[in-house]
Amino acid sequence: MTHFGIICPPYPGHLNPHAALGRELQSRGHRVTFLQIPDLELKVQSEGVNFYPIGEAIYQPGSIAETFAQLGKLSAVEALRYSVDFCQQMVEIICQDAPKAIAATGIEVLLVDQLEPVGETVAEYLNLPFICISCGQVIHRRADVPPFFTPWNYQNTQWAKIRNQVAYYFLDRSCQPILQTINRYRQQWKLPNYRHIYASNARLAHISQQPPAFEFPIPNLRSHLHYVGPLRNASPQLVDFPYDRLTTQPMVYASLGSVQNTKHTVFCCIAAACAELDVQLVIAHGGGMSAEIVQSLPGSPLVVEYAPQPDIMAKASLTITHAGMNTTLDSLSYGVPLVAIPITFEQPGTGARICSTVVGEVLSLPKLSVSKLRSTIEQVLTTHSYRKNAQKIQQSIQQAGGVKQAANIIEQVTQSQSYQVVEAL
Structure with missing residues (x-):
């Protein structure tokens, strides 16, 4: 059996899918350990996966909560810019502590989130096999594919390629502090420099939470890229819910995730838009709203x-x-259409896929209004084609295999890698 180590961003949207994958691998007899900052110990352990702390000499306890609080106040490019400093700190933590942690725990294979690319650098330095996991969209870093942070649809035309390349250029420019820190360690470890952020060097496998049908029509995809659908299974954590308060009205479920859940004006707009409709609105705010x-x-x-x-x-x-991506895929897993209000990070790109697959409608945050949101909710609820299209994605999710298929792929490529190493010896 294999000991897998997980390196991913310390955000619930990444921790939860990786934990599901970890539980599946553990159920097959493997060992799985998260390498994470100390603040996440209880969270990881509550998900039934092993935890090993990194960053104890650098990381200031409570910093992640402060980062979430600040990110919750920002949107669009401002949130991306603010996150650079924290990402740079994570690079330092991982490069300084992960090699020692891997040696101490006996980790043999790394599962590296695409949004924590320094994990691949550590794997290359230690000559460990690694597999890339995309919990958000796959970041292709191809001229014909729009960057993840844009709302653009796929267009395989020259002008669109130029537009995409310009956007990627500015992404690399804004992420220079992260790239410079990674490259400082790559030079120290005699590895070639990274030129672009989020350009995975994975060769064994690249696993995506997207099902095949929830992607742009991108030609010539790499053979080791696998769209397996949502990484989900039963979490040990139990969540109470007042089911007795549900009515027979059509339910509208609203969530802004675990970072943007302090956008009170957006929740207020959603509540006002639903107040005059014959629906029951259920809001999950993830601790982002006070009782008042x-x-x-x-x-x-x-x-x-x-x-x-x-x-x-x-x-x-x-x-x-x-x-x-997680809420979007959970909705589509049940054939439920969406109204999306992208805020920052990869959300505009997910919105573009919602539009291209016509499983819902997307509204611009700066132009959001109660009347516009109400009419959009009515449109999606009463137009059958949205649900029909969502059900097509649901079928794609069911056929993709999810967390079990991801584990199958991981076992297959790691066993093949081990066989090649034995053959070489």
């Missing part, structure tokens, strides 16, 4: 801190989301 703010929301929404999302999605008629 909850009481001030228009209408009579059912508001909870957390919801058992799969159970709720099974009952929902519509999901309102910030276009986070």
Whole structure:
């Protein structure tokens, strides 16, 4: 059996899918250990996966909560810029501590999130096999594929390629502090420099949470790229929910994820838009709203801190989301159409895929209004084609294999790698 190490960003949208993958691998007899900052110890252990701390000499306890609080106040490019400093600190932590942690724990293979690219550098330095995992969109770094942070649709034309390349150029420019820190260690470890951020060097396998149908029509995809669908299985954490308060009205489920959940004006707009419709609004705010703010929301929404999302999605008629990949895929797993309000990071790119697959509608955050949101909700609820298209994605998810297929691929390529090493000896 193999000991897998997980290196991923310290955000729930990445931790939860990786934890599901870890549980699946553990159920097959493997050992799995998260290498993470100390603040995440209880979270990781509550998900039933091993934890090993890194960054104890550098990391200031509580910094992640402060980072979340600040990111929750920002949107669009400002949020991206703010996150650079924290990402740079994570590079230092991983480069300084991960090699020692891997040696101490006996980790044999790394599972590296595409948004924590320095994990690949550590694997290359230690000559360890590694597999890239994309919890958000696959970042292709190809001229014909729009960058993840843009709302652009796929167009294989010369002008679109130029536009995409310009956007990628500015992405690399804005991420120079991260690239410079990674390259300082790569030079120290006698590895060639990285020229571009998020350009994975994975060769064994690159696994994506997207199902094949929820992607642009990109030609000539790499043979080691696998769209397996959402990485999900039962978490040991139990979430209480007041099911007795659900009505027979069509349910509209609203969530802004775990970082943007302090956008009170957006929640207020959602509540006001639903107040005059014959629907029951269920809001999961993830701890982002105080009791006073909850009481001030228009209408009579059912508001909870957390919801058992799969159970709720099974009952929902519509999901309102910030276009986070996890909530989007959970909704589509049940054939539920969406109204998306992208805020930052990869959310505009997820919104572009919602538009291209016509599983919902996307509204611009700066132009959001109660009347526009209400009419969009009515449109998606009453136009059958949105649900029909969402059900097509649902079928693609069911056929893609999910976390079990991801584990199959990981076992296959790591066994093949081990066989090649034995043959070489």
